[in-house]
Amino acid sequence: MQPFNLPPDPADEAADRAALPAFLRDRPRRSGLSEPPADYFDELPVRLLTRIRTEELARRKAAVPAFDLSRLRWPRLRLALASATLSAAFMGAFWLGRLAPVAGISTTVADTSLTQISGTELVEYLADPVTGSLSAADLTHLSSTDQAADATMLSLPSADLEAALEELPLDETYL
């Protein structure tokens, strides 16, 4: 059986034959590779149909939704239900968004603790000359930081930094 719907072109055949090496021209045109197992072609259709049935069954099982709107007969009801579902989803998301804290701005332990102290107590604490003023101990962490960090971070020549500092007014209260 010749499966091609077009007849062979004699001109093409002559040109191709001329292009072939002499030893290929009259050789039987078979690849010489070993034959497949004896029953291969008898069994293949059955194997394929078995595989198709198995895959389709698995696909159907996986594809069955709990509630399928497309099964509803009336288009308007289908549309109304779809709209209502979508609206409910938006409202739910909005409502839950209001209740839940926004990510990254969560309430800290310190904030929670401060809410438990009354305003009066806080004012009294800050007004107290002993507890409300800064002591040298409160500033100890400043001296422990890397004093050269700014210069490193700015990555400017030290001469430029000194010139810029010279221009600033010197206020003795900061000394």
Next chain:
Amino acid sequence: MEDSEILALFADPTRREAAFAHLVRKYQSKLYWHVRKMVVGHDDADDLLQDIFLKVWRALPNFRQDAQLYTWLYRIATNECLGFLTSKKRKFLLPMTDSGEELAALLEADESLSGDAVELKLQRAILTLPDKQRLVFNLRYYDEMPYEQMAEVTGTSVGALKASYHHAAKKIEDFMTRQD
């Protein structure tokens, strides 16, 4: 059974499987050897042929009869073969232009070729061709497919296919004489 009869039978959902079995029986041998010549090993050819027929099963309801069924099947098989060879090369980081030594090793292991030194050498020569050129050579030399139909299968112009085939024949001749 004619292609038109198979397609008509397939259109009936209750007889779809019977139609598909007819189609497989009719074309399995041709497609198997088309695939086998590209991937050499039987196991790879079997896997690919099953994948090809599964694609045919899924796509056949959308098959437009402006193309011949046989050409359409060949096109699917060809694309699958080239995709398989490309993915294999990516997997093993092989050059994209040749099929590497892996296919040659499969040739060497083929019992049918072990006793025929000339045939083995010819198959090795064909394996030195880039995949697409090898495909063109196989379709024209072994399957004797008309160039117009090859153009439909490969999506390449007839002129380019003729040039590719003649180059392939020259490369094979060079390989055979050089190796002697």
